Amino acid sequence: MAEKLHFSLVSPARELFSGLVDHVIAPGTEGEFGVLVNHAPFMTTLKNGVVRVLEGDVVKMRIYVRGGFADVTPAGLTILAEEARNLTDVKAEEVDAEIEAARLKLLALDAGDPKQIALQESIAYLEGIRAALAN
Template sequence: MADKLHFSLVSPARELFSGEVDHVIAPGTEGEFGVLANHAPFMTTLKNGIVRVLEGDSVTMRIFVRGGFADVTPDGLTILAEEARDLDGIKTEEITSELEATLLKMQALDKDDTSRATLQAHYDYLESLRAALAH
């Protein structure tokens, strides 16, 4: 039996996954990267994108992350995401509704309101998430 990689993905809200897998592909800020068991240690930042978990050649899980860090150690791979959502079960209509609600909140704000930047970042994240669902 081939070695397995211990993989954990956590966000501030909760741990989305922890277990043994064959391969993980993640969206690094310097390019997409893959991690297998016994990978050399490194740490990198993540950009918005899809983390794919593979068993053999099959993708078994797709998790959309909004930024964060990936840390590969002799013990495995840990991803600390700013925000993460399992793409299984998310409907495009839900994201579209959330986009519309966020846009309405932004439009209701005074142009100098400091919360506008936070809402804009969330809106951009939702647009990236909706695009990921289309693929």
């Protein structure tokens, strides 16, 4: 049996995945990167995007992350995401409803309200999930 990479993806809400995989591809701020077993150690920040978990050449899981950090050590890859959703568990209609609700909240705020930035970031994250679902 070939060696496997230990991969763990954690958000503040919960651990989304922990286990042995062949390959992980993640959206680094400097560009997309892949990690296999015995990869050289490094740490990087993540941008919003899809983390793909592969078994052989087959994508077995797609998780949409909102920023965070990736840490590759001799023990494996750990991703600490600000927010994350397994795309298998997400329905486009639910994301559309969340986007609409966030837009209505944004419209209800007064100009200059500090909550605007957080809502705009949330909308961008949700729109990214929506786009990932379409692909």
